[in-house]
Amino acid sequence: MSRRVHSRWHRPMLAVVLGGTLATACGGPGSGNPQSEATAPSLTTAPTCGTAPVTLSAYFETGFPLPKALTAEFTKQFPNVKWDIREDQFAVITQNAPRVLADDPPDLMRLPQVSELVKNGLLKNLDEYAKVFGWDKWPASQLEQMRLAPGGRTRGEGSLYAMGLNFSMTGVFYNKKLAGKIGMSSPPVTLAEFDELLAKAKQAGIDPIAQFNGGATGGLAFPLQDLMASYGPSGPINQWIFQKPGATIDTPENLQATQHLEKWIKAGYFWKDVNAVDYATMMSRFIDGQGLFMFNGDWESGNLDKQMPEDAGFFLMPPVQKDGARAAMSAPLTFGIGSKAKNAGCAAAFLDWVATDPQARTISVEVGGSHPMGPADASMPQVTPGTVTESTLAAGAQIAKDNGAMDFIANATGAIYAKSWTPQLQKLVAGEQRPDALLKSVQEDYLSQVAGS
Template sequence: MRRHSYRRTALGLVVLAATLASACGGPGESGPQSTDTAAALTEKPTCGKEPVTMSAYFETGFPMPKALTDKFSAQFPNVKWEVREDQFAVITQNAPRVLADDPPDLMRLPQVSELVKDNLLKNLDGYAKVFGWDSWPASQLEQLRMKPGGGARGEGSLFAMGLNFSVTGVLYNKTLAERIGMTSAPTTLAEFDDALAKAKQANITPIVQFNGGATGGFAFPLQNLMASFGEPGPINDWIFQKPGATIDTLSNQKAAQHLADWIKAGYFDRDANAMDYAKMMSKFQAGEGLFMFNGDWESGNLDKQMPGKVGFFPFPAEKGDKVAAMSAPLTFGIAANAKHADCAAFFLDWVATNADAREIAVAVGGSHPMGPADAPMPEVKKGTVTAETLAAGAAISQDNGAMDFIANATGAIYAKSWTPQLQKLFAGEQTADGLLKSVQSDYEDQVGS
């Protein structure tokens, strides 16, 4: 990744062949994973004309999925939605049980590997074929692919979809930036470090970042530093569970030590380990921090709450010749035993191809819609956070340079390893070297290495 080159109307009810119906077995059975299902789909499924009540399990605090379901029901009045919402940490812990015991038609997914291994997600290959998803840019969907029955991610069958394609980086308060003489976004790690030091000297909190709860946010600056010191390929290999992959590399050791140095220098809030995501956002919007590592899903919100006062930039590399680009689909899946899988698939296709839905992805979600490479993009006002994050996401997609999130390596690695180890690092109870070794050990236990 180099700098500046870097994420229908038909309503006839389709009756699927008996092989598709029989494929919907329970967890642990082989039915839902069978690619024979694809052969049964010869037409694009729809939601039909009869009343349908869709069950959905969404993440609290993110308005885009609800905005999409509301617009969908406005266009297809026979479809209603029963939406349950929880914090991401709760979804992470509950996902296997919910998918097995009360399978939703559509669910926000924390990570797909273990869910695929346990036969809890529907294989979407048949839908991808009839809707044409396989013709979209490969980088949009590769993170959601896996061989049936388990194994490394990045190739194989499609088991999830995205409601949009997000990009993460650094959001900054333009007013506070002016106070320290920062007139443009840093383009090297040294320039970023200099801005942190100047903010500290000016009694401005350099970085407002949550690190409390079961899914802390220090993984964001850490991964950006990893890509600043090294290449994204080995990081993706580790996340995708490629054989022999390790997170404990020389470049990642430099990244973890740099994060430890920031902590020692007092560049974060003193109460970061007690801060949740909502409190972080409140502090940033109140002008209580210069920088915040976060994603484009806040673009629309910040353009509304702080118009013209916030900027965004991809985290710069150590030497400035490349940039970090943690970018991934906002992942949703269909339960293996979902009652209305066809309607859910039709909805996912609508999200990527309908003009109103793509407008919501940009205006509310602040990020790049999924879909064909030549699909029209909604107009965005120049100078907004949304415009800056969209430009970054489009360049990443074109360059095929996206990294998945290090918290997605296994179903338990975020809550049971990254977060507690990063909390210990912040509290002075763990070293940078010990952090990576502990996470790698947990990873090997979880993937059976």
């Protein structure tokens, strides 16, 4: 996605968050007096955006309305704050991030994989902000994926270097009208049942899976990781993504998953031109009815509720065994503050407002389709019964119950998505790569990139 798990994904990744304090409902965002960047290392009060005119520079991902909806509401509540927003596709942001953060650092930026950015000193350490705003009192799982040990080598521990606009999660969307044509009255509960539905769709002349795999951010990484979670536990996958010593993606379970994906490819369950389809084209085709299922994230829930009212459904990837635990890519929609950002304190106040202001939390649900971040006792905005947004939020509760949240395999290193997963999966589609060789190649690239970082 570029999203999602992209690390959307790019969102490209859900501990359930229920509710938020109203600390920013009155006055400026945050509390206390504005803090200059010079005093940030020893903050005693939470920074605000003050009352004088300020323009926050931002670098956002094209095609996702949540960030701009939030910035518009922020300016509505605090008219002294204006925005200078630049947008690019996630693949472009991935390539540009080091240069942009070094040469012209924005105050707020949609982030790709962050390890190298931290190692190179390009992202601001947010520990002091976490202390004064109270982020360190939120459920630890919300922030875990954005923590890095000294040197930026190991994720999941250490200092906080990013925040999320919400907690996104991936799964399987489906077209209810097309599902009815093949007798699908409820989502599958096992992988075998899912396979049966795919075969029925193919036999009925319905495109079984709407997916993209073109460009530098291949979308077949979504169903592949879902299949990995069906065949094995999510823990080892997270260890690999977090660069834990000795971690490998080349496991027997992941080989089964990759072989299963290859079976889907050979059975013709994906579009013939899947390697030429980008994310926007996938969404357009799915909304137009050209695909029964689509592997994607809840950031599209609000969009699908508008574009396909009452016609879109959602379910978590089913496990191999009927009673098996569910897992999903689930991660914050990650944003960071440049280490040399001019308005870091104001940007931090915005991030706190996103998680705690009632209207901001409502926007996160209605526009982003995802759980807001924030304190465990924060109230959840109401959602309309029967919507796909209701389904994705319920699925998030299931993932929390099963402790099945995974980061996205595209986030293991800064280059692994564009330079390894994507070309390898494109070769698998073209019949130029085998499942076993694919995993071995990705693992070799991973080790080389980790050693060189």
